[in-house]
Amino acid sequence: MKRQRLGTVATSAVSVLGLVGMGLVGGLPASAASKVVIEFAASPIANIGLRSHLISMFNSTHPGIEVKLISEPNNTDTYRAQLVTQISSGSTTPDVFMGDVIWPAQFGHAHLALALSRYLPHTFFKRFAPGLVQGASYHGHVYGAPFFMDAGFFYYRKDLLKKANLPVPHTWEQVVSDSKILQSRHLVKYGYVFQGKAYEGLTCDWMEFMTDAGGKVFGPGGKVAIDSPASLKALTFMRSLITSGISPAAETTFQEAQSMNVFMEGQSAFLRNWDYAYSLSQTGKGTKVKGDVGVEPMPTFQGQSWPGYSNIGGWNLYVNPHTRHLKQDLAFIDWMTGVKAQTFMATFGSEIPTNYTVQKSPKVRAQNPVLNIVSKVRLVPRPSGTPAYPKVSSAIYTNINAALAGSVSPAAALKAAAQGILRATHSGL
Amino acid sequence: MTPTVRVSRTVRRRHGGHGGSLAGHAMLAPALLVVAAVTLFPIGYAIDMSLSHVDLGLTGVHLRFDGFHNYSVVFQSPQFWQSLLFTVAFTAVTVVLEFALGLLLALLCKSWVRPRGALMSLFLVPWAFITVVSAELWGYMLNGSYGLMDAVMQGLHLAQGNVVWLGTPTLAAASLMAADVWKTTPFVALMLLAGLLMIPDEIYEASDMDGAGPGATFFRITLPLLRPSMLLALLFRTLQAFGVFDLPFVMTGGGPGSSTQSLSMLAYNAMFRDFDFGPGTAVAVLTVVVVFLMSLVIIAMFRGQLTGTYDA
Structure with missing residues (x-):
């Protein structure tokens, strides 16, 4: 895995250099070739480097997008205060942010999160365990993509x-x-x-x-x-x-x-x-x-x-309504709630996946006794x-x-x- | 003692006289503009917001004039009155205690302690701590199941079972006050010591020759001449104590219940937790009004005594 990642870094470095070189030589604007950078705000998850691992996995498989981590406060209320100040003043970043499961109504009402169901197909939301999408909805729209539950x-x-x-x-x-x-x-x-x-x-x-x-x-x-x-x-x-x-x-x-x-x-x-x-x-x-x-x-x-x-506790992924890179934000959310990322979250980080396929997988359930009894709890x-x-x-x-x-x-x-x-x-x- | 008073009056006159030339004002203008931008604008905006219905929209914050509606919401809220009461009590108790202890420390420092610098630096250790850090330390020491204070109380047989310092309204308020007194007394001591050192030795020699005892010297010379420093320290402390936020935010989170929620915490929670920007800024504006009135009272008290007794 390490060798593979090094390989990717090397190739992308070479290709970036190559493109910059071409731009300089040919007089083309360098920005045409540069990546779209999106900022992902998230508080620490398990203090074992989960966020940066996920991001580098995503970045290495998505050559056109570079996700940058903005590490936020551990205290949920302090973090929320920061987001309110930033987003209500019209800031275009962070593009995507991780937020508490209890935020959809408050954030949806105050226009601090984008209604994802307006931009993502109906079928997207079928990947989540029962009840989660409803919890992320307000007035008929889904505002958060369930990321991990608790x-x-x-x-x-x-x-x-x-x-x-x-x-x-x-x-x-x-x-x-x-x-x-x-x-x-x-x-x-x-x-x-x-x-x-x-x-x-x-x-x-x-x-x-x-x-x-x-x-x-x-x-x-x-x-x-x-x-x-x-x-x-x-x-x-x-x-x-x-x-x-x-x-x-x-x-x-x-x-x-x-x-x-x-x-x-x-x-x-x-x-x-x-x-x-x-x-x-x-x-x-x-x-x-x-x-x-x-x-x-x-x-x-x-x-x-x-x-x-x-x-029920846990965290959703939300999109800043002022983002300039909606397409890339949604691609990131799609990947983060997909089987690969969710399996990694569960096996490397012991977090309860929101993706139903992953939540039910025997490999994940064998990980530890908590993940094994998730299906038994009454929420x-x-x-x-x-x-x-x-x-x-x-x-x-x-x-x-x-x-x-x-x-x-x-x-x-x-x-x-x-x-x-x-x-x-x-x-x- | 009259000479000192006279000196200060001459100084005042000299400054008051012909100061205001046009060039001077022009040179000050850029600095004043900066001050206006960073202080007057936000204050004005806060007042505006407190008189408005606030909407968070996709295009930013929208204010719609709403008269005193937010203020009536605040006045009807039991939380506001509880916070006001707590904040006033916190301010009164801590300022008085810090004053008494600070004065004591300053006097000790002036008369008995020789390596004054060393002791002063020691004093300043609690004050130099960032409040959030010292609040975490106090919170840890006062923890009701594995805290240090608990062990001390049980070791000395002063308590049976655990004392939950931050778990009942009275004890929690007292603990917060103790933490504040511990942290800020040195600041008061330092300001008062500076005042003490400015009193000329000749005055003490004169009173000694006139046969004044230590009591008379303290009450008729030290205290009156210390008044300018006392006023300054009192104003600083009142302003700061009334705006207390970090100590209760870290140590009690405003609890138990909401008994230790200060006005600043209430304003913060209303704005950034509940997104109630109108009522939140109304609380903030009211806090400023109350503390402004308190300052006026304090200044008036001191002015009367400063001019009344020692002007003749």
Whole structure:
């Protein structure tokens, strides 16, 4: 592979030199022969050079196009702020950008992303796993091409369950009873860690608990329905995880990294996290749980059928409406969501492919236990179909977080969340 | 002490007199134009935006005059009042503490410490830290499950179980204030020390000969003569504290709930997270108005005392 790439570089260098030479000698404008450069903005994916590998694979097979990587901030909100400033002021770059799955409505509404379905044939979108294209749509148009997906997974300590002779819990009630057993036998400090800080991640975790209990954020006709008995059951349960010591008191300050740290330190029996947690727990620096981690779809409440709901995460590819190279942008997106690139994403990077053929391929499923159970998880999206979604989400996570911290009661928090969502969807602050 | 006051008055008169020649203004004009372009234009645009309905369109940002609609949206938002309250409390507590500690440090530094330069450089270490970096450090130290402060508290048997510093509204606000005091006290100390060093030794010798004790010397000589430096430090700190963004953004993300969301964070979130540019700029403009009024009050307070007592 290396030799081959060197070869390509050499030939293209020679051909470029040759063309420049011809241009100079013949008095032809050099630009006629030069490549179209498109800028691809993306935040780091797995910190293993995934983006640059993909780009060099694309560049070497597409002589007329040169994709340039613009590396963006890790923090999704900071990244979004940067894109808004750039694109709303009419910048023609970046041409293509990687963006969160919850952005289509907001970006489509604000003209910050191009409606891809106007330019790509209907058949293009058939390559994606079910449900993904709908999640990338707003008002009948598809704004993002699903690039890689993610979902909530339930990680557990195989060694601890074996010691206590327990099966993998399938209900939240079992998570509680198993935790109590493991904690009382001093096998582990905490039972379950998840994401409880006031930020987007808490909305993801909340969607899972709430949907398991049978609750919804919006009911029929778009009516705000979050303040329901089902939600109250879910929130009371979450708060009880903290008060009973099954989850650490610091849960309310945990993002993915903090919950991952506790789990990798061997201090928690169970963890809710995204796809990458498996390989990180096995190869991450300082991990104490190597070889002891198993993964299953999420549990649910007693009386519901297993598995519980997993929130959909992941990233899409969007096109800047001001781009000057639409044809090349679409060629890049076509390739990035094609079988070759998606297989590489899954096998080299352990990311969940959006391309359905690749997602189902035995070679990819054999890659690691997470990819193997992807087809078993039951997915629930966040209510991101409205352009006001960021405000809706913030009304959810600030109030749920306040209830987890114990500064308001679960009932009061749900009432405040419902009011906040109502204000958000009626152009309030 | 009267001579110093008189000197400063003569200086003022000398500058005020015949300054304004046409050539002078002409030479200043290019610089003033640059200043106008980089400060007045954005301020004007922000005010315009706060009075408009803002549309993000394919051809850029479109403003349509909308009166005070955005302001009424802001005033009806419980988040705004919560942010205002937090920001005012944060400013009041940190400025007062930084002032008291800064003055103490400056006095110690002036009278007792001989290698003054060395100590001053040490002081400046926290201040020289980029706030985002020090906020990350504080966030790590205050982490409720593996943080250093937690270990200290448990080691000293001051707490049973984990203290979740950033997990309850009061503790989170207090932690943010502590982080700010740690970082910015040296700045106040430095400004006050500069003021202290400018007070001529002769005045202290004179008061000594007149038999003034340390208390009288401090309250009747040091403090009054330090007022110009104090005013400057107070203004700087109030302006900065009122615009606090990076500390809560990194350490708490505005949480728990939205209890530590400062006005700047609210404006940022409204604009760049929610794309609510109208209400967002209204929050920003209101922040400027409030901080401007606060500055006027502070200046008025100091002016009264500066001229009133020591002019005669």
